[in-house]
Amino acid sequence: GYEEGGQLTEAVRRRPFSVVLLDEVEKAHAEVFDLLLQVLDDGRLTDSMGRVVSFKNTLIVMTSNLGAxxxxxxxxxxxxxxxAAVMKALHGFFRPEMLNRIDEQVIFRRLTRDHVAQIVRLQLKDLEKRLAERKLTLEVTDGAIDVLVREGYTPQFGARPVARAIRKLIEDPLSYRIIAGDFASASGVVVEPxxxxxxxxxxxEHEGQAPA
Structure with missing residues (x-):
């Protein structure tokens, strides 16, 4: 509203020691870049209430798919x-005065299958935690991890499909099995290819592993 400060300036005013993440910044409106240029140049912004907000203790991180x-x-x-190819794409989109005020430009190579396997294991931690609340352990074999990597990785989109693969191949079918009572007497679940x-x-329980 008119009497409110901007979302960004208000957040930084309340917590000046902050990290501001602007994901896929190239999709932002042109006016956003004007504001960013002011922040990078002056280290401050003025909100709609006329209050000057300092960004001197704020770290701004911008991500982009330009050059992907x-x-x-x-x-x-x-x-x-x-x-050189990525920088050419950046210079073709951003104004020189914007790029010249960025302290560091970090370019990430595409993910390897080993990287994606690590991401799969990290994302499975949340499912392990939820199953633990139901007194169930979860073991996902290396072969099952390989299936999830194949399903959840493409060079174009990186690891973004990983969460969908876990939901499709493990979470949804396992949820149906649990609701049906298939694991009522079990102490854990092993996921295999x-x-x-x-x-x-x-x-x-007390019997080791048995086929489900």
């Missing part, structure tokens, strides 16, 4: 060649 195609196409090329799919094996 070049990263995929030049994955096996020398670092300098790939970096079954071709391009996954199967669940229950760990029966």
């Amino acid at each position: 195609d070049a990263i995929v196409e030049l994955a096996d090329a020398p670092e300098e060649e790939m970096r 079954d071709g391009d799919a996954l199967r669940f094996r229950k760990v029966a």
Whole structure:
């Protein structure tokens, strides 16, 4: 509203020692870049109430997909060649005065399958925690991890489909099995590969592992 400060300035005013993440910044409105230029140049912004908000203790991180195609196409090329292609894409979009005020430009190479496997294991931690609340342990074998990596990784989109793969191959079918009472007497679940799919094996209480 008219009597409210801006969302960004208000957040920084309340917590000046903050990290501000602007994801896929190239999609922002042109006016946002004018504001960013003012922040990067002067270290402050004035909100709609006329209050000056200092950004001197604020770290601003901007992510962008500009040059992502070049990263995929030049994955096996020398670092300098790939970096030059990405920087060309950045300079073709951002004004020079914007790029010149950015302290550091970090370019990430595309994810490898090993990286994606690590991401899969990290995202499975949340499911492990939820199952633990139901007194169930979760073990996902290396073969099952490989299936999730194949399903959840593409060079173009990186690891974004990983969460969807976990939901499709583990969370949804396992939820139905739990609701149906298939694991009522189990103390844990083992997830194993079954071709391009996954199967669940229950760990029966006091009986070791038994097929589900």
